[in-house]
Amino acid sequence: MEILxxxxxxxxxxxxxxxxxxxxxxxxxxxxxxxxxxxxxERTERIDKGLSDADAAHKKLGEMEQKEREMLEQAKKEAxxxxxxxxxxxxxxxEKMLEQAKEDVDRLMKQSELKMESEKAKLLSDAKAQLAExxxxxxxxxxxxxxxxxxxxxxxQKHLKSLG
Amino acid sequence: xxxxxAAESLFHIxxxxxxNTLIMTLIVSVLVMMAAxxxxxxxxxxxxxxxxxxxxxxxxxxxxxxxxxxxxxLAHAVFPLIAxxxxxxxxxxxxxxxxxxxxxxxxHGEHSIIPFIRSGSAxxxxxxxxxxxxxxxxxxxxxxxxxxxxxxxxxxxxxFHKPYLVGSFVGLLELLSEVTRMISxxxxxxxxxxxxxxxxxxxxxxxxxxxxxxxxxxxxxxxFVQAAVFALLSxxxxxxxxxxxxx
Numbered sequence: 001m002e003i004l005x006x007x008x009x010x011x012x013x014x015x016x017x018x019x020x021x022x023x024x025x026x027x028x029x030x031x032x033x034x035x036x037x038x039x040x041x042e043r044t045e046r047i048d049k050g051l052s053d054a055d056a057a058h059k060k061l062g063e064m065e066q067k068e069r070e071m072l073e074q075a076k077k078e079a080x081x082x083x084x085x086x087x088x089x090x091x092x093x094x095e096k097m098l099e100q101a102k103e104d105v106d107r108l109m110k111q112s113e114l115k116m117e118s119e120k121a122k123l124l125s126d127a128k129a130q131l132a133e134x135x136x137x138x139x140x141x142x143x144x145x146x147x148x149x150x151x152x153x154x155x156x157q158k159h160l161k162s163l164g
Numbered sequence: 165x166x167x168x169x170a171a172e173s174l175f176h177i178x179x180x181x182x183x184n185t186l187i188m189t190l191i192v193s194v195l196v197m198m199a200a201x202x203x204x205x206x207x208x209x210x211x212x213x214x215x216x217x218x219x220x221x222x223x224x225x226x227x228x229x230x231x232x233x234x235x236x237x238l239a240h241a242v243f244p245l246i247a248x249x250x251x252x253x254x255x256x257x258x259x260x261x262x263x264x265x266x267x268x269x270x271x272h273g274e275h276s277i278i279p280f281i282r283s284g285s286a287x288x289x290x291x292x293x294x295x296x297x298x299x300x301x302x303x304x305x306x307x308x309x310x311x312x313x314x315x316x317x318x319x320x321x322x323x324f325h326k327p328y329l330v331g332s333f334v335g336l337l338e339l340l341s342e343v344t345r346m347i348s349x350x351x352x353x354x355x356x357x358x359x360x361x362x363x364x365x366x367x368x369x370x371x372x373x374x375x376x377x378x379x380x381x382x383x384x385x386x387x388f389v390q391a392a393v394f395a396l397l398s399x400x401x402x403x404x405x406x407x408x409x410x411x
Contacts, residue, residue, distance in 0.1 A: 007288050008170020012180055017189065017284075017293035024193045024252060029244040032200035036222050037243070039207045046209075 134163070167362050171287040172278040174270060184269075184280055185287035192255045192284060225250055225395070232399050233406075238309065242402055245301055249294065250395035256284035257357050257387030261380060265361065267368065285357040285390070288350060295349035298398045299342060306405030314408055345401065349394070356390045 138159055142152075173181035203218055211219050225247045226239075233239040260283025269279035284290045306315045319339040321331040360383040367376040 006169065008168070009288050009292065010181060013171075013183060013186060013287075013289035014293050014296075016180075016186060017290045018297065020189055020193055021248070021252065021293060021297060024196065025244060025248045027197050028200055028248050028251070031197075031204045032218075033222070033244050033247060035204055035207065036218065037226065037240075040219065040223060040226075043209060 138163075167365065169288075169358070171282060171289070172269075172272075174278060174280070183287065183289075184278065184282040185284050185290060187280070188259050188282060189252075189256060189284035189290060192252065192259055196251055196255060221251070222247065228396065229399060232396075232403050238406060242305065242399065245297075246395050246399050249298070249398055250391050253285060253294070253353065253394050254388060254391035256290070257391060258384065259283060260286060260357065260361055261364070261383055261387070265364065267365075283357050283361060283387075285353050286361050288354050291350035291354040292346070294353070294394070295346045298349065298401070299346045302398075302401045302405045303342070305402050309406040310408050315405070349397065353390055353394055356386055360386055 141159065142155065171183040171185040173183045174187070175182050199214065199218065203215055206215075208215060226243060229243045229246055230236065230239045233242060260281060262281055265279065265281040265283075267277075267279065268281065269277035272278045303315075319335045319342075321327075321335040323329045323332045325331065327334070364376055364379055364383060367379050
């Protein structure tokens with residue numbers, strides 16, 4: 001017992017320390033460890049979930065980008081095809097129209113030529129008929145008034161004047 | 165200069181000696197509790213200030229506990245004890261390093277004083293109380309985990325089976341080691357911290373300036389190491405107690 005006293009061991013203090021530790025233990029368990037561990041576990045879970053969500057989103061984004069690229073390529077190809085087709089079709093149409101126009105012009109030219117010819121012929125025949133009539137008429141008048149040479153020339157002059 | 169192994173009592177309350185170490189342990193307890201109350205219910209998803217330190221501490225201890233117990237349920241059962249031991253011992257060790265340690269106190273005779281500041285761990289009452297709690301918890305958790313019969317078979321081995329009397333003798337040695345563990349536990353912590361304090365007081369008296377600083381740094385480290393050793397050994401002993409005896 002002597003040695004215990006020399007070492008400062010006192011059962012009252014010993015019990016006081018045990019009680020002190022027990023109270024500290026109980027309060028920390030109730031107010032620090034339990035809420036803290038739950039909180040930490042929850043946060044770990046949240047961070048894990050956030051990370052996996054981010055990964056999934058990243059993957060999805062990559063997939064969508066790939067899809068977008070593919071679609072853009074497809075659209076480009078299709079546009080090219082449509083453009084080529086339009087060009088071909090346009091060329092065809094143009095040639096066709098040109099041909100048509102040429103044909104039309106040719107036809108119209110021929111038609112007008114024909115018409116002009118027939119008109120010319122008609123005019124010529126008309127003129128011939130009138131000339132004949134005029135000759136007959138002139139001849140008649142000349143024959144009626146054939147008195148003298150002077151009169152004759154006068155007459156010719158007169159008729160020519162009326163003709164002119 | 166006078167250094168006493170026993171903690172000095174400052175005054176008495178009806179026959180109860182109030183020692184400097186008792187006051188220090190009470191201060192440590194109150195401060196730790198205040199920190200716990202300050203944090204409780206105010207935990208932020210993004211930690212700041214005090215919460216950072218508390219989280220780092222709790223997570224580190226929880227990591228060690230889980231690593232050694234390797235069982236989440238058992239780890240949850242053991243964690244509060246281990247964490248409290250570590251925190252209590254750590255701050256008890258460190259509070260003894262505050263300025264005024266061994267120098268400020270009640271006048272006692274002509275050339276000596278009764279210092280106000282003395283680490284709780286520099287008092288055998290505290291360290292024996294802690295080791296008593298640990299050894300008691302080891303027995304309790306061992307029995308609770310594997311049952312009275314299996315736990316008892318670790319110490320009381322029948323002399324009529326394979327290793328015969330050797331087995332029985334080893335079992336009794338195991339039982340004895342449970343008791344001696346209490347002594348080694350308490351004296352290791354007491355010895356380290358008390359020696360550190362004596363060393364610092366001697367240094368302070370020899371050369372008051374500059375020289376004690378490296379020793380102070382070493383003592384901060386020793387305080388941490390001793391707290392970790394106490395907590396880890398407790399953890400290991402509990403783990404061993406929860407394992408069934410090998411045959």
